[in-house]
Amino acid sequence: MGRQLLNSRPNDPRPPVLVVEDLWIRFNAEGRALQAVGGVSFAVEAGETLAIVGESGSGKSVTAHAIIGLVDIPPGEITKGDIRFLGQSLLADGGRLAREVRGREIGMVFQDALAALNPGFSVGYQLAELFRAHQGLGKRAALARAVELIDRVGIPNARQRAGDYPHQLSGGMRQRIAIAMAIALDPAVIIADEPTTALDVTVQAQIMELLAKLQAETGAALILITHDLGLVAAHADRLAVMYASRLVELGPARTVFQRPSHPYTIGLLESVPSRSRDALELPAIPGQPPDLANLPPGCAFQPRCAHSRDRARCLEERPALQRVDDQQQSACHFFEELADRRQRVLAGA
Amino acid sequence: MQVEGLTKHFPVERPGLFRRNRGVVHAVDDVSFDLAEGETLGLVGETGSGKSTIGRLLVGLETPTAGRIRYRGQDISHLSRKEWRGLRREIQMVFQDPYSSLSPRMTVEQLIQEPWVVHDDLVPRQRWAARTRELLDQVGLPVDAGQRYPHQFSGGQRQRIGIARALALEPKLIVCDEPVSALDVSIQAQVINLLTRLQRELEISYLFIAHDLSVVKHISHRVAVLYLGRIVEIGSDTEVYQQASHPYTQALLSAVPSIDDVDTAAGRRIVLAGELPDPMAPPPGCSFSSRCWRVEDRCRRERPALEPRGFDHPSACHYAGPIETPPAAEPRHQRAEGRITTSSVDDHANQ
Structure with a gap:
């Protein structure tokens, strides 16, 4: 299983569980080629929570779907790059390994739990099936494990609830069952794609607390895909910011919040209404995200950037992700000039 | 605009043989508030709190079961479609999904x-x-x-x-029902700025319905917090956000992750047990009693009225008061044994 493979490299104390390397994904639709993911690289370590934030169309979900082999090909096309799970390529051989690890060593939680569950079987049966199919348990033993798991995700009267069908459960309960399915086979990585977006805030808090608890217990890496910066502030160790198919900033969540090193991150943080600072006008980012079928040759954020001032380099040369310091990376040609603006965000101006 | 004792019940047929189990959802129960000219009143609450129904009642898309809505002194709660036509000019609505x-x-x-x-x-x-x-x-x-x-x-x-x-x-009044919820963050800010600018220029009043507490705080002068069809707390934005006295408001504020949290210890979060009770059978007494960590016997018997209770703004809690020492110092697993439970879920949630 995953953990053994991990331990087989004793020289490296914390090798990344998952590595995404220069990933390029394109969707061909109606004669147009949309660049969904454009050269994204990051690594995730065991036990850490990496949040990927971005707005609609930024490529955050497509990246996650590629990891678990859920990008439809065609119309999707992975044109370049690789994804490696414990050193092995998930894309090689037509994505054979991706299909193999999906749901086992890489668990998934989606926004809509109802879609992840089969409406025709009781939740206990669906969980038990996982143990029967993958661990060869008998009917009885598998069901016992399922009940155990239902209890573990904080559902009272687990034995009774095991007989419920998905439609009999509330949204929060269904998401708990979906989480149970994701962690059933003790995965090394859990991918949660907007896991709480469809839930009410008090239930949201319960679900996030549960995910954090299970992650601490299992030592799995958690990739949290979200548009909610508040959720990131409360739960992520590291943060990757995506804009128009590209990774624009990567670093420890705290650092990125306090000293953002990309104009888009700065704009994003400033435009969120905060409860502690009260300004009459929110500093909104002007304009719209670019057309993914027609990305500019230079920096994709340049047309909306307050800092670029139409400098030739921003217009012509696509900025690579470069080191800000040991932990933080930025895809801005002029990140060094941003020190003043960071201070402003800090001061809450 | 003055709203007094506004109540809306929806009859529901529960699925069952012969459909005998008729029930009533108390979508809005005895809600009162005023809305001044050029003012924004924010309505916050979760699904089923009745916030959208209040909006629909105000613009005449629903007729109240009881209570009165007065607009510039005129009772508009039971106007006919025709009578509404003249008023429509003054009271408009903006929806979450403009496309539809x-x-x-x-x-x-x-x-x-x-x-x-x-x-x-x-x-x-x-x-x-x-x-x-x-x-x-x-x-x-x-x-x-x-x-x-x-x-x-x-x-x-x-x-x-x-x-x-x-x-x-x-119009003089616009009811905005989740106007920015479907938008991306950077676009949200543009639309919020537009709404505040228009208010300044045209002196429009807004009833701003949203579940995002930060957005509501930013745009509202006053805020009403709803739970199961009732206002549990109402006051100026500072009163509600900084001196919340109702435990539900306190839990809601603490449950919503905010970008300010990066500097706060995550342990201070109050995670409410359970989910919203069945709106057809709300708990007797205080409707929040089934999830409240400050609950006493009295709460299960007697419904608390929305009263000042020694604060600058009214609260519908018998034991209204500032949040007790937050359970931050205790490790998480111990907290579960105290009054504030963590992730466990009450039985009633699914019954």
């Missing part, structure tokens, strides 16, 4: 001008084109937008079209 409220076959210009056909005394026909350009400019859309169709615009721009259309009748 904009006819796809009409150009933006036609959409904006449509209300003038009904209210034919408002803008003389020869001024239509000029006034349309003014409105487009006012909401930050390019002048040539008038010739295009809704599907050719992004979500944020469509919301601007919805706002321009609402403004066409020069």
